[in-house]
Amino acid sequence: MANLDVTLLPNHWYAVAASTDLVGTTPIAASLLDRQLVIYRTAGGQVVVLDDRCPHRGASLAYGQVKDNAIACPYHGWQFAPDGHCVHIPSQKTSARIPQVAKVATYPVQERYGLIWVFTGDRDRAGQTPLWELPEYEQPGWRVVQGQFDWAADYRRVTENGMDVAHSPFVHANSFGASGNEVIADFELEKSDRGAQIWIPIEPKANYRGSFNLLGRKQEPPKVGRSGAAFHLPNITRIDIEFGNFHLILVGIHQPTSATTTRSHWLHIRNFLTAGWADSGTRRRTAKLFQEDQRIIEGILPLRDRNEISVASDRLQLHYRQLWQQQCDRSLVTQG
Incomplete structure (x- = not known):
């Protein structure tokens, strides 16, 4: 090992x-x-x-x-x-x-x-290794906003944070994290050879109704949506938020610039507010989201501690560690 x-x-x-x-x-x-x-x-x-x-x-x-x-x-x-x-x-x-x-x-x-x-x-x-797929990027009807964010942290910590579904009510209480949603429902791991995905039900924050009306929807907004979290080795995360026909995707491609620094190339993709006038707000909210994470993630030690305690809601991150370690071990055997 x-x-x-x-x-x-x-x-x-x-x-x-x-x-x-x-x-x-x-x-x-x-x-x-x-x-x-x-x-x-x-x-x-x-x-x-x-x-x-x-x-x-x-x-x-x-x-x-x-x-x-x-x-x-x-x-x-x-x-x-x-x-x-x-x-x-x-x-x-x-x-x-x-x-x-x-x-x-x-x-x-x-x-x-x-x-x-x-x-x-x-x-x-290289020619036989396909690049990870993001089909919504090329599809009509989706708006893409991109940017970068730098961290003083191990890229695997940043990657794990990008798929962590249990921290939102605490770290993001002042943005999208809704209090009262602390308990994570049971979920299944949908596994692939280089990643996995989960889906859990979520409830919108109280001000979601106002946002729904602002977008021109006169019908009653959905009371429950769903959130997807996924990773693709070695360093890509994807969060999906779905409420009715509204679909928002936040992708992070976390570039390890050194052993203790990371640059996240983020993509915010949505099928609503597809005009450019909304992009400045998207950039502002995305920056706030990462800044909320930053103060926590940069205070955590690099991923070397085998004695961390994990629970059921951590299964996606644990599967990431397992796949990452398997490939690391395999590469060492090949090099040997």
Whole structure:
């Protein structure tokens, strides 16, 4: 059994930046559990992700410039093509041979859901490993708002918080958490090979009726809705809130930037208030939600304590730990 130290599970797609972070061909830096990356877009729009260290003297390529679709080191101008190989060294004659070892590691990359995803592990498996699916993102009738939130916490703590159904009446009492809903109804785990989902009944807060009328619904609002919580390895969470025909989804893709820091790429998706005028309120409420969680999560130790006490309402998080640990152990055996 491996220990619980923070690690990247190999052979997964990890979001490392938002598409909007890339402006023109200007490169940006990103971090994936202390793995420093440089990301840039070629003139033709292709996204390239490389290790962010020039093999010459170790300068950060993220401070360089893109020239002829290659990234030029800001220190001595060495240029590296999208495949990672050095194609130009300004200080030597054009007839001189470029050392074969003058290259940087590259990563399979794809751009989807407004995010830049890289694949870690065996490159040959990237094409056979599908990206997690979010069908509502491309469907008409849904409004998507996206953003980022940073935590000083282990990404697995943040991921577990994103699927925790029992903390809302306490941590979010001043936002959406309704008092009197502390008891979590029995639920079944709907399992997949890389995740699980649960559904529980929920009651709206007292002011839900006013919100319902504001949205133009004249009929009696539903007294009971349902909430879904789900995870997908290694770091994706999804919360569904349904009241009648109203459906709200909050997705978190929790990027481990270091062993003790996390960046959550969040997506707020709804099938009501689909005009842009409501987006500022969505951003404000989502920020408040994360800030309420932040003061708790950042005060918890990293996920290394095997002596935590769990109860029935924690079964989704426990299943996450079990699957995460199984993949971690399997990767160690493979590497051995």
